[in-house]
Amino acid sequence: MNxxxxxxxWLDNDLTPKELETFxxxxxxESLIKLSNYSKGFKAPKYDTTDALQNTLDSIEAKKTVxxxxxxxxxxxxxxxxxxxxxxxxxxxxxxxxxTHFAEKSSIELPDHSSVHLxxxxxxxxxxxxxNNNRTITLDGEAFFKVEEGxxxxxxxxxxxxxxxxxxxxxxxxxxxxxxxxxEGTVQINYNTxxxxxxxxxxxxxxxxxxxxDLSINKKQPEWLNxxxxxxxxxxxxxxxxxERQYKIKxxxxxxxxxxxxxxxxxxxxxxxxxxSITEPLHLNYTKNNKTIILSRE
Amino acid sequence: xxxxxxxxxxxxxxFSAIFKKYAKDLHAFLFYxxxxxxxxxxxxxxxxxxxxxNCGKVSPEKAKSYLYTVANNLMLNEVxxxxxxxxxxxxxxxxxxxxxPEFLMEEDEYRKKLEKAIANLTEAQRIAFLMNRAxxxxxxxxxxxxxxxxxxxxxxxxxALKKLREEIDEL
Numbered sequence: 024m025n026x027x028x029x030x031x032x033w034l035d036n037d038l039t040p041k042e043l044e045t046f047x048x049x050x051x052x053e054s055l056i057k058l059s060n061y062s063k064g065f066k067a068p069k070y071d072t073t074d075a076l077q078n079t080l081d082s083i084e085a086k087k088t089v090x091x092x093x094x095x096x097x098x099x100x101x102x103x104x105x106x107x108x109x110x111x112x113x114x115x116x117x118x119x120x121x122x123t124h125f126a127e128k129s130s131i132e133l134p135d136h137s138s139v140h141l142x143x144x145x146x147x148x149x150x151x152x153x154x155n156n157n158r159t160i161t162l163d164g165e166a167f168f169k170v171e172e173g174x175x176x177x178x179x180x181x182x183x184x185x186x187x188x189x190x191x192x193x194x195x196x197x198x199x200x201x202x203x204x205x206x207e208g209t210v211q212i213n214y215n216t217x218x219x220x221x222x223x224x225x226x227x228x229x230x231x232x233x234x235x236x237d238l239s240i241n242k243k244q245p246e247w248l249n250x251x252x253x254x255x256x257x258x259x260x261x262x263x264x265x266x267e268r269q270y271k272i273k274x275x276x277x278x279x280x281x282x283x284x285x286x287x288x289x290x291x292x293x294x295x296x297x298x299x300s301i302t303e304p305l306h307l308n309y310t311k312n313n314k315t316i317i318l319s320r321e
Numbered sequence: 322x323x324x325x326x327x328x329x330x331x332x333x334x335x336f337s338a339i340f341k342k343y344a345k346d347l348h349a350f351l352f353y354x355x356x357x358x359x360x361x362x363x364x365x366x367x368x369x370x371x372x373x374x375n376c377g378k379v380s381p382e383k384a385k386s387y388l389y390t391v392a393n394n395l396m397l398n399e400v401x402x403x404x405x406x407x408x409x410x411x412x413x414x415x416x417x418x419x420x421x422p423e424f425l426m427e428e429d430e431y432r433k434k435l436e437k438a439i440a441n442l443t444e445a446q447r448i449a450f451l452m453n454r455a456x457x458x459x460x461x462x463x464x465x466x467x468x469x470x471x472x473x474x475x476x477x478x479x480x481a482l483k484k485l486r487e488e489i490d491e492l
Contacts, residue, residue, distance in 0.1 A: 030482070031475055034453055035460045051486075058485060061435050062454035064409045067352035070362070075348075076340045079366045080333070083373050 030055070115152065122146040123164075125271030126291070128247075133158075137176070140167040142195075142247050143268040165195040167245050170208075182229065183214035192221070193245040200261055201229040204240055230257070250291040259283045262301060270294050275317040279307060330384060331376035339384050340369055346466055347388055349456050353448045355396050356407060368392035386468065407451075409436050431489070438488040442481050449474055450481035 026049065032038050033046050033055075046052065121141065123129045129141045134154040139147055145164020150157075158176040169191045170176045178185040180196040190208025195201070203212055205221035212219040212227055214234070219227055228235040246253040252265050260281040263274045269291045287304055289297035298309050298316065306321045330336050344365055351361035368391040372379060379387045409432045439447060452463045453474075460478070464471045 027479065031479055034478055034482070035475075036457075037459075054486065054490065055482075057431070058435070058482070058489070059454055061409070061432060062439075062451065064432070064455075065353075065407045065439065065451055066455040067349040067361075067451075068357070070345045070348045072341055072344050075344055075362065075366065076337055079340065079369045080337075082366065083370055086370065086374075 116150070118148050118150050120146065120148045125267075126269055128250075133160075135171050135173055137171045138169045140248055142166065162194055162196060165193070165197070165247070167191070167193040167248060183212055186211045186213070190223075191244065197261075197264060199231045200264075203227040204245065206240070206242070206244055230261075246288065247291075251288050252291070253288040255286050256284045257286075259285050259301075259305065262289075266297065266301070270297070271314075273315045275315055278317075278319045329377055330372065330379060330381060335381070336369075336373060336376065339372075339381065343385055343388055344369065346456075347392055349452065350389070350448060350466065351392055351396060353407070353451045353455075354393075354444060359396055359399055361396075364392045364395045367395055407436065407439060407447075434489050435485070438485045441488065442484060446477050446481035446484070449477035450485075453478050 029038075029042065029046055029049070032042060038046060049055070121129060121131050121139075123141045123143055123145050125144055127143055131139045131141065131147065133139065133149070134151055135158065137158075139160070141147065142165035145162070145166055147163075147166060148161040149159065156174055158170075158174055159179065160177070161179045163180065166178075168176075168178065168187075170187055176187045178187075178194055180194065180201065182196055182201040185192070185194055185203055187208065187210040190210055191206040192208075192210050193202075193204045193206070195203075201214070203210065203221060204226040205223055207223050209223075210221045212221065214227075214229065221227055224240050226240050252262075252269065254262050254265075258281065259279075260276075262285045263276065263281065266289065267273060272294075283305060285301065285305065287300060289300045291297070301307075302309050302318070308319050308321055310317045310319075330339060347368065348361050348365045351359075351364055355361065368388045371391050372384060372388060375387075439451075442450065448467070449463055452458045452466070453460070458466075460471050460474045464474045467474070
């Protein structure tokens with residue numbers, strides 16, 4: 024057996040008594056023992072397994088209670104959901120508003136499939152929630168309604184309220200101008216505490232505070248739905264106001280009388296044809312200057 | 322592959338048994354490998370807590386290597402590996418009562434030399450050598466702890482011994 028094997032056996036505590044004798048006879052026996060003895064001084068600090076186990080189990084227990092705080096992220100998620108739901112609920116119960124600009128028309132279908140056609144520069148506001156039990160629309164401007172049968176259908180304007188039960192009618196509420204034309208069914212108008220019932224073909228007009236009811240119409244729907252504005256013995260000022268809404272221009276009327284009555288139509292599609300259809304019957308001239316149209320007598 | 326339910330570590334008794342079986346050796350291993358300043362005791366505890374948290378995924382047979390890997394990673398995460406200097410505790414290897422001052426000085430010098438020499442061993446040599454000399458473990462035990470062959474343990478320990486003697490005797 025060589026020296027290395029002997030030393031290894033000694034290190035592994037595996038020497039037979041006879042081998043131990045041989046080992047002790049080695050020249051470096053003393054220094055090997057010394058090294059070995061001193062090496063014991065590098066022993067790892069005492070490790071109390073029982074104690075350490077208890078500590079470990081304790082902190083596992085503590086972690087478990089900490090893990091109850093998993094409730095916290097759940098609460099966070101719940102809070103976010105609550106906010107989202109709240110926001111959703113708030114926005115869905117908010118009033119819906121639809122508006123048109125100059126030279127723009129729009130049609131809107133209401134929750135009960137009733138429809139509203141908006142003429143230029145008009146606005147409607149209504150609330151979708153509980154629509155079937157409370158059909159109320161606020162209108163500012165001009166709109167044509169096709170109302171499905173159902174609960175009372177109200178259209179509120181600044182001037183008066185129009186109440187119907189399923190019909191087709193047009194409301195035009197502009198400055199100093201309030202007009203309701205019934206095309207089908209019956210509508211009731213509350214204007215200044217007075218009630219007026221309109222049947223199909225009847226119209227109701229308030230011009231500068233004066234009620235005019237004897238106009239009758241034989242059309243199926245308002246002309247403006249076909250991009251034409253029609254007037255029957257109305258002051259030129261009203262005609263021009265409508266013209267301005269349809270073409271987004273301004274009239275200079277300083278040289279003419281605007282209370283001249285006008286009966287006729289103008290198209291929404293061609294400004295020159297439209298201008299001619301107004302100026303020619305009234306013997307007026309027009310000159311276009313950018314966005315302003317100057318009217319003058321012939 | 323699903324493990325049988327009765328065979329996992331998610332049971333306090335089984336967990337405690339595994340703790341008693343491996344904790345002390347793991348602690349010694351970490352101490353010899355990384356020294357004391359990185360709190361080997363805490364790392365042992367953290368490794369076992371991790372084992373508990375993953376008790377369903379780690380089979381008892383895999384527990385030991387899992388613990389060693391986790392504890393080792395915890396250590397490595399802590400700081401960049403520095404050179405490990407183990408402090409010699411001043412336990413007196415010999416019980417002479419009336420040592421001469423020369424002897425005491427000599428002893429002190431030897432201790433310092435040994436400290437330095439041990440610090441100069443490779444990590445693998447140091448762990449194996451001190452597991453053997455300081456912990457009194459036999460080669461077979463060390464081999465199983467470190468997951469290496471007995472032959473490799475012999476090589477590491479003998480290499481360490483040779484290196485230590487060269488360094489001490491030469492100076």
